[in-house]
Amino acid sequence: MITATEMKVPRLVTALPGPKAKQVVERDAKFMSPSFTRDYPLVAKSGRGAMVEDVDGNVFLDFAAGIAVCSTGHCHPKVVAAIQKQAAELIHMSGTDFYYENLPLLAERLVKTVPGNEDKKVFFTNSGTEAIEGAVKLARYATKRDKMIAFYGCFHGRTMGSLSLTASKSTQRKGFGSLLGGVEHIPYPYAYRCALGHEPETCGEEILETLENQIFKRLFDPTEVAGIIIEPIQGEGGYVPAPKFFLQELQRICRQHGIMLITDEVQSGMGRTGKWWAFEHAGIEPDIITSAKGIASGMPLGAIIARSSVMDWKPGSHGTTFGGNPVCLAASLATMDLIEGGLMENAQKMGKYIFERTADWTNKFKIVGDVRGKGLMVGVEFVRDQRTKERAADLRNAIVDRAFHKGLLVLGAGENSLRLSPPLLIDQEQADFAVRTLEECIREAEKKV
Ligand SMILES: Cc1ncc(COP(=O)(O)O)c(C=O)c1O
Numbered sequence: 001m002i003t004a005t006e007m008k009v010p011r012l013v014t015a016l017p018g019p020k021a022k023q024v025v026e027r028d029a030k031f032m033s034p035s036f037t038r039d040y041p042l043v044a045k046s047g048r049g050a051m052v053e054d055v056d057g058n059v060f061l062d063f064a065a066g067i068a069v070c071s072t073g074h075c076h077p078k079v080v081a082a083i084q085k086q087a088a089e090l091i092h093m094s095g096t097d098f099y100y101e102n103l104p105l106l107a108e109r110l111v112k113t114v115p116g117n118e119d120k121k122v123f124f125t126n127s128g129t130e131a132i133e134g135a136v137k138l139a140r141y142a143t144k145r146d147k148m149i150a151f152y153g154c155f156h157g158r159t160m161g162s163l164s165l166t167a168s169k170s171t172q173r174k175g176f177g178s179l180l181g182g183v184e185h186i187p188y189p190y191a192y193r194c195a196l197g198h199e200p201e202t203c204g205e206e207i208l209e210t211l212e213n214q215i216f217k218r219l220f221d222p223t224e225v226a227g228i229i230i231e232p233i234q235g236e237g238g239y240v241p242a243p244k245f246f247l248q249e250l251q252r253i254c255r256q257h258g259i260m261l262i263t264d265e266v267q268s269g270m271g272r273t274g275k276w277w278a279f280e281h282a283g284i285e286p287d288i289i290t291s292a293k294g295i296a297s298g299m300p301l302g303a304i305i306a307r308s309s310v311m312d313w314k315p316g317s318h319g320t321t322f323g324g325n326p327v328c329l330a331a332s333l334a335t336m337d338l339i340e341g342g343l344m345e346n347a348q349k350m351g352k353y354i355f356e357r358t359a360d361w362t363n364k365f366k367i368v369g370d371v372r373g374k375g376l377m378v379g380v381e382f383v384r385d386q387r388t389k390e391r392a393a394d395l396r397n398a399i400v401d402r403a404f405h406k407g408l409l410v411l412g413a414g415e416n417s418l419r420l421s422p423p424l425l426i427d428q429e430q431a432d433f434a435v436r437t438l439e440e441c442i443r444e445a446e447k448k449v
Contacts, residue, residue, distance in 0.1 A: 007051050009433045010407025011059045017041040018056025039397070039412060040404040047074025050423045050430055052409065063434050064409045068235065068267050068377075068421035071294035072338045079297045079334045086330035093326065095124065096319035102329040109336055110305055113276040116285040121311040124324030125302035128266035128292035129157025134304045134318060135288050136161050139227035139260040141317065142310045147220045148180075149211070149228045151188040153414070155236035156229065156264055165229055168236050184219060186211055188234060189246045192370040192381060193389065204246040212253065222257035227288070232278035235267030238414025239379025241372060247282035260287040260310065266302070270294035271339040271424055273375035274348030281374060297335045301328035343424040350431050351375035354420065357435045362386070365442050367395050367449060378420040379413060380438075384449070391416035395445045402441040408434055
């Protein structure tokens with residue numbers, strides 16, 4: 001097993017996939033649901049810090065972090081100790097029916113991370129999608145309205161309610177029949193592909209115009225709209241940040257009409273962008289925030305955080321058997337200690353460093369159209385031609401695969417982008433390795449164009 005002191009960069013000892021990995025992949029094909037989207041055959045066995053070892057002894061540098069989940073790295077000793085201690089003491093009780101000390105303790109700590117003077121309350125869930133389901137129910141309950149507005153390109157989950165809001169890839173919806181009614185999607189302010197050619201900080205004015213002068217006048221009266229949900233930085237959609245003014249204007253519109261502004265921070269939250277929440281970069285105060293992924297370093301936990309006047313639902317109106325499980329809470333408390341204790345600052349510092357090191361990529365490589373994001377949410381968009389911006393999904397896929405074969409784990413995002421979402425504890429040597437390796441992969445892919 002790898003230890004943090006042993007390895008900081010990859011070590012490959014077999015061809016990939018190795019013999020044991022091949023066996024697992026074969027068994028998986030036989031017994032597992034085929035609905036997953038594995039880009040390459042990583043068969044993980046153990047992890048430490050930003051490193052993952054596979055079943056054949058190959059060690060990878062992990063810039064995927066289990067889809068931006070392992071915020072404190074793999075098996076951080078403090079998180080492991082908290083989980084082990086808790087597992088020996090109490091594994092389950094169910095907050096729906098009983099009290100438990102760490103529920104309000106973690107809730108209070110989360111609330112303290114959220115700006116604004118009004119008191120807030122928390123509902124714990126098992127996953128991101130469950131947090132979204134609850135947020136939609138809460139918005140409807142609090143406003144006594146039922147319409148929702150969401151954005152093209154955003155991903156909010158795969159259960160029927162959250163899937164109704166998700167508008168990322170049609171395969172995620174195809175074949176599942178009719179979804180929640182009363183949901184309308186509008187374009188996301190995607191600066192690199194701004195229809196009107198605006199700059200990153202001004203892209204989206206026409207979308208707000210459409211919302212106010214078309215949607216609200218011709219489709220949904222704003223007094224019927226319960227919530228507007230947005231990822232402040234699109235995750236699955238390609239690591240696309242919404243401009244600051246856009247989020248501020250959405251807040252103004254929501255306040256004007258009594259609509260709940262819901263920010264989905266499932267991927268962008270918990271310190272990943274250098275602040276607790278990505279919306280903080282825009283200085284807004286959403287009514288409802290959803291969190292999951294990085295909140296408990298890999299243990300299944302999510303949260304809905306809302307103003308107390310909003311989270312004012314009656315006993316019995318919402319519940320969960322497992323949400324806020326004691327072991328997950330313990331992992332989350334340890335995670336928060338670590339994020340507060342330097343990891344958030346490191347995410348900011350390392351993010352800045354990676355953006356500096358990749359600043360010339362659009363000049364250096366003709367297939368790199370855009371490098372964007374915040375902190376350790378770095379998106380790279382690949383195009384066939386920088387002028388036409390023709391999407392190059394095949395090149396992106398080739399680069400993701402090449403990176404794997406050089407020991408670097410990364411994930412695609414959107415149609416033709418790649419995302420870097422490493423654990424928040426990476427150091428400069430690891431950032432350098434990732435940048436260098438990707439440069440090699442891009443250069444090799446370019447040769448084939
Ligand atoms: C922004 C966002 N919201 C919601 C979800 C759904 O989370 P989960 O997969 O935990 O249900 C995801 C998952 O990728 C996400 O990125």
